[in-house]
Amino acid sequence: MLYDMIARIQFEKRSGAARSVLFFAPLLSVVVGLCFAGIFIGVTGKNPLAIYILMFEGAFGSAYGLSETVVKAIPLMLTSLAVSLAFRMQLWNIGAEGQLYMGAFGATWLALNFPDWPNYVLLPAMLALGFIMGGLWGLLPAIPRAYFKVNETITTLLLNYVAILWVDYLVYGPWKDPNGFNFPITAPFSDSAVLPSLGPTRIHAGLFLAILAAGVLYVVLKHTKWGFEIRVSGESAVAANYAGMNYIKNILLVMFISGGLAGIAGMTEVSGITQRLQHGISPGYGYSAIIIAWLARLNPWAIVIVSFVFGGLLVGGYSIQTSGLPAATVAMLQGAILFFVVGGEIFVEHRLKISGKRGNK
Numbered sequence: 001m002l003y004d005m006i007a008r009i010q011f012e013k014r015s016g017a018a019r020s021v022l023f024f025a026p027l028l029s030v031v032v033g034l035c036f037a038g039i040f041i042g043v044t045g046k047n048p049l050a051i052y053i054l055m056f057e058g059a060f061g062s063a064y065g066l067s068e069t070v071v072k073a074i075p076l077m078l079t080s081l082a083v084s085l086a087f088r089m090q091l092w093n094i095g096a097e098g099q100l101y102m103g104a105f106g107a108t109w110l111a112l113n114f115p116d117w118p119n120y121v122l123l124p125a126m127l128a129l130g131f132i133m134g135g136l137w138g139l140l141p142a143i144p145r146a147y148f149k150v151n152e153t154i155t156t157l158l159l160n161y162v163a164i165l166w167v168d169y170l171v172y173g174p175w176k177d178p179n180g181f182n183f184p185i186t187a188p189f190s191d192s193a194v195l196p197s198l199g200p201t202r203i204h205a206g207l208f209l210a211i212l213a214a215g216v217l218y219v220v221l222k223h224t225k226w227g228f229e230i231r232v233s234g235e236s237a238v239a240a241n242y243a244g245m246n247y248i249k250n251i252l253l254v255m256f257i258s259g260g261l262a263g264i265a266g267m268t269e270v271s272g273i274t275q276r277l278q279h280g281i282s283p284g285y286g287y288s289a290i291i292i293a294w295l296a297r298l299n300p301w302a303i304v305i306v307s308f309v310f311g312g313l314l315v316g317g318y319s320i321q322t323s324g325l326p327a328a329t330v331a332m333l334q335g336a337i338l339f340f341v342v343g344g345e346i347f348v349e350h351r352l353k354i355s356g357k358r359g360n361k
Contacts, residue, residue, distance in 0.1 A: 011350035021348055026295045029344035033337035040332065044325065051320055051329075058319025059312030065319075067201040071273065073311030074203075075100065075282065077210035077304055078265035079289035081217055084298040086138075086258040088221065089234040091251065095141065095156030096262040097286025098163030099134040103263025104270045105167055106133030108186060108277040111270075112175070115190035122192045126267055127209075134263015135256040137163060142255030146248045152255075160286065171279050184279040195272035206268030210307075213261060214300040221300070230254060262286060283314065284331070291338045294345075310334075 038048030059069050079096040086093035106129040114122060141155035171184040179187070195204040221227035233240040233250050240247045265285065270277050292310055296302035317330030 008354050010353045011346065012353045014349060014351050022297065025344045025348050026297070026341060029340040030295070030337055032344075033340040034333070036340065037329075037333045037336040041325070041329070046323060046325060051323060051325065054320055054323060055313070055316025057316075059316040065315060067203055068315045069308065069311040070207065071202045071204075071311070072314045073307045074206045074210050074272075075265040075269055075285040076288055076292060076307040076310055078206075078213060078268070079262050079285045080292040080296070080303045080307055081210070081213050081300060082134075082258045082261035082265070083286075083289045084293040084296070084300070084303060085217060085221075085230075085261070086254055087234075087293055087298055089230050089250065089254050091142075091145070091255060091258075092153040093138065093156050093255065093258050094153055094290065095138065095159050095259070095286070096265075096289050097282060097284065098156070098160035099137045099259040099262035100266040100269070100282055100286050101160075101163040101167050102137040103130035103134035103260075103266030104277055104281055105163075105170070105266070106130050106263065107267035108175075108189075108270055111189045111193035112186060115193065117192055119192040119194075123195065123271070126193060126271060127264060130263045130267030131260040132263070134266065135260035137263070138255040138257075138259020139252060142252050145255075146251040167277065167281070168279055171277055175277065177276075186277045189271065189275045193271060194275050195268060197272065202273060204268065204272030206265075206272050209264060209268065211304065213264070214304050218300040226250075262289075288314075288334060291334055291341065294338070294341050 034048075034052065038052075041048040041051055057065075059065050079100060082096050082099065083093050107126040110122065110126045110129055114125075117125070137159060138156075140159060141150070141152045144150035144155065145152040168184070171186060175186045177183075177185050177187045195206060197204045221230065229240065229245045229250055232243065233245060233247055237247050240250075266281070269281050274281060288310055292303060292306045296306045313330055313333065317333075320329060
């Protein structure tokens with residue numbers, strides 16, 4: 001009987017999802033993801049609800065927790081905006097992590113070689129070089145994608161490891177601080193290379209850069225001809241070519257800007273937070289960005305909000321270590337959420353239907 005019922009379940013393509021479906025599907029996916037992860041937390045003997053409350057209080061229950069949540073949200077916003085721009089054109093840029101590292105590398109090179117420049121010259125230069133280095137790292141897989149249709153999912157992912165190992169080589173080798181007690185870090189930046197912060201908190205000027213980037217991206221995508229071309233190209237490359245749009249040029253440009261935004265995230269991390277380049281400057285911001293972009297449905301303003309929530313998830317992850325669970329539990333939570341968010345897209349695109357007859361005819 002169960003087999004017969006399953007055999008009669010069919011997915012029917014929707015002509016267009018209602019706004020309520022678009023809004024509630026990601027929320028429901030997150031709830032299901034938390035319930036799913038709660039099963040594994042329960043297996044360890046912990047109360048999942050108590051753990052989630054502990055995470056919430058750690059991230060939002062105090063002024064310090066709240067400020068740290070904003071600090072974590074800044075690179076998440078920038079990397080999420082980066083991947084969302086590429087996703088708009090159906091370019092699966094999984095390489096924001098590596099592009100972040102290359103942006104940090106470019107900014108650090110300037111900070112270490114020109115420490116005496118005034119801050120009004122050095123900081124914009126670091127920002128520009130961080131953008132360019134991240135952009136070039138995004139352009140590398142874009143060229144074979146544009147001209148030879150090489151799958152950018154694989155190439156961008158593999159380039160992440162190259163960028164991370166390159167930075168590791170520098171901080172363990174030629175850029176290693178001789179006064180750093182053998183830690184894999186560079187010399188500290190001069191004051192001119194450090195982003196200003198808000199009062200006693202670690203919230204730095206990168207927050208305004210991220211919000212500005214969201215605003216610019218929103219206007220470009222919604223109200224410019226190029227934004228229209230990106231949307232059309234994302235729907236159909238054939239239609240874009242037929243309409244006279246330069247599809248190859250748009251691939252190269254979108255991937256360059258996408259990588260550049262992730263590169264800015266790297267610049268703000270080394271200039272605003274660590275104030276030097278070091279091993280493991282990112283706990284996986286570039287990968288979390290993929291989940292955030294999907295949850296926000298590629299909307300720049302929604303990305304700002306979802307990044308803030310995910311920043312809280314990271315900060316809350318440190319809080320649960322006091323309960324005996326490792327901070328890596330957050331990675332499991334993110335994985336579960338991504339799994340159900342992607343799975344939930346099936347119900348956004350299709351309607352569940354139980355046919356009267358057995359089978360799929």
